[in-house]
Amino acid sequence: MVDKRGQELLENLNKFKKLGHKMRPHTGLGHSEFMILMCIDNYMKKNKELEKELPGIKVSELSKFTHASAPATSKAIRHLEEKELLERIADEKDRRVVYIALTAGGRKILAEGKEAFDNFVSRTIQKLGDEDTDHLNRISKRLYDIILEDISNVEAREKEKKGRSTC
Incomplete structure (x- = not known):
């Protein structure tokens, strides 16, 4: 049986979990959609640091990094494509290989979201x-x-x- 302190800890952890989904920037995207944009952006930055010349991320790799099933990832990608935030790029050497990349609109939404989150963190640190x-x-x-x-x-x-x- 969990004592009073343990119960309070569990309640606080649950509150933070719920807040995590509410703290998303007001971009018109769901939490998972915004996380997909962030994941693609981070992946591309790491590839650039490693001097890899990839045009994007493969769907299978994106599924792995987001811990989502392939069908769920594909559905989110289609939705983000409809909003013109992502694009599919076929590999020039092997047309069966398709990469997912951010569009200019995707980069803009991501930058706005990151700025809003950075401002939130700064305000929180200032208050705390x-x-x-x-x-x-x-x-x-x-x-x-x-x-x-x-x-x-x-x-x-x-x-x-x-x-x-x-x-």
Whole structure:
């Protein structure tokens, strides 16, 4: 049974989860659509740093990075294409390979969204103050590490149980 502190922690984590979906910038896009634009942008920036000459990201890679199914990713891509925020680019060497890239409109929406989010973070830090922000960052990182370690331990025990199965 979870005590009062544990219950309060769970309630606060749930509140933050709910806020995460409400904090999206007012771009007219859903949370997952905006995250797809961000994922494509981040992927392209990393490729540029690695000096890779790719015109975009493959749908399969986008699904992997967003942890979404291929059909869900394809549906979101079609929706973003209809809004002219994404485009499909066929590989010049292998026409079976198709890349997804941001259009100028997609880059504009993404920049507006990032600016709104940066402003939100700045206002929050200003209200919270440097000391409390540093403390929250330290505690948040520690909580993340604790939860990740616990998940890894549970997964390892489950894997061990399956390995001992005598069916």
